[in-house]
Amino acid sequence: MTEEHPSGPYLDEARRFSVSRALAQDQGPLGDNPYAMALAQFEKAISHLKLKSGVIDTLRYPKRELSVAFPVVMDNNEIRIFRGYRVHHSTVKGPTKGGIRYAPSVTLDEIRALAMWMTWKCALMNLPYGGAKGGVLVDPKKLSMRELERLTRRYATEISIMMGPESDIPAPDMGTNAQVMAWIMDTYSMHKGFSIPAVVTGKPIEIGGSLGRGEATGRGVAVTMREAMCIRGISPDQARVAVQGFGNVGSVAALQAHEMGLKVVAATCSTGGAIKEDGLDVKALMLHYDAAGNMKDFPEADFITNEELLALDCDVLILAALENQVTARNADGVKAKMIAEGANGPTTPSADEILKERGVLIVPDILCNAGGVTVSYLEWVQDLQSFFWSEDEINRTLENLMLKAFQSVKDCSAEHKVPMREAAQILAIQRISDAIMIRGIYP
Ligand code: GLU
Secondary structure (H helix, E strand, O other), X not given: OHHXXXXXXXXXXXXXXXXXXXXXXXXXXXXXXXHHHHHHHHHHHHOOOOOOHHHHHHHHOOXXXXXXXEEEEOOOOOEEEEEEEEEEXXXXXXXXEEEEEEOOOOOHHHHHHHHHHHHHHXXXXXXXXXXXXXXXXXXXXXXOHHHHHXXXXXXXXXXHHOOEOOOEEEEEOOOOOHHHHHHHHHHHHHHHOOOOHHHOOOOOHHHOOOOOHHHHHHHHHHHHHHHHHHHHOOOOOOOEEEEEOOOHHXXXXXXXXXXXXXXXXXXXXXXXXXXXXXXXXXXXXXXXXXXXXXXXXOOOOEEEOHHHHHXXXXXXXXXXXXXXXXXXXXXXXXXXXXXXXXOOOOEOHHHHHHHHHOOOEEEOHHHHOOHHHHHHHHHHHHHHHOOOOOHHHHHHHHHHHHHHHHHHHHHHHHHHOOOHHHHHHHHHHHHHHHHHHHHOOOO
16 A cells, blocks of 8 residues: 555555555554554545545645643642643644543544544535544543643643634543533633634533534434434334443433434443343433443343443444444444444444445444534534524534435445445545645645
């Protein structure tokens, strides 16, 4: 693969991430690398397109990356150094958009992959954004509120050279939430001397957040899942759903599924979860999980591990935890007829191949979980115009945009005879490539 792009700043990495190795070695450290995964998906999609090789190379690599190391004063007065990143993958369609992740496992390659997926996701949804992502290597649960605030304000200051309402607009992701966004908005505004709500999305309503943003990702998952069930011939009154990940995305998707009349038979968090053959009371499980922080001892349900959940005999598997969950190691054991990817990158390229052989329909991440960034866009527009819409208007617009994107992916999938992931990426990459060509190469 590397012979095709013999120059460029990432030559060594491109070599390391050569697609065939990524596909073949998904059991090893290379294949677990999300950037290798993103590149492998990219190579597959572009094989259907007639793109200029320079455009292909442009899209393989992030446009710009910032790596920061910064001190934070802890509650015991010690100074600790934290590392973080902000990556802009593409700016061709507009300001960059993408979440900020707080997790001890964050790597630069993970952030690169997530930024690339944001570019495709925004293009697929026809949002006027490029893709970005940020992350800090920290376990937020191990910090006090004050420490978390100081870390956030310092990180926001560090990345402020890349961030702004017209340049790069962060949002919540794993380990961050509306409060973290509020601190970022406040820090940025303090430096400018006036309030700039549009610098982040996923904020609290009180400071310019959008109604419906909190549930948007989960709602979008449910809408696309419902449409895909139709294609796969799964009837709603018989459907058995299992949900991996019970955070903001998984729990809302589960609740939506429950409200659509589907039977949610199992749900897990990182420490395992609950299974009940005749269906879980999702609302009660949400309350239990909120209070206990786990799903152990949920009344009238049995315990289930994450591995067992992935192999559960069910119709729909919602993957709403994190990357690399269904891999070459366990894809054979998946019994679900379809997968809805609430998380980014939960299925590896090798697993994709195995599941395709077995006829498992996958609603890919960049379509399935795009509800979040879609309502982020609505939030940003509302902030810029200082005029706010009702929750009903937001939810209706969200559903319409999700349905439109779903239909375009379905059509593209039929046209090219490829799975929905490839179809979604074909559409997105073509749009970005068109934008690059129309703008022309500067100077
Ligand atoms: N972190 C979310 C995602 O992966 C939302 C990004 C946003 O709203 O900008 O799509």
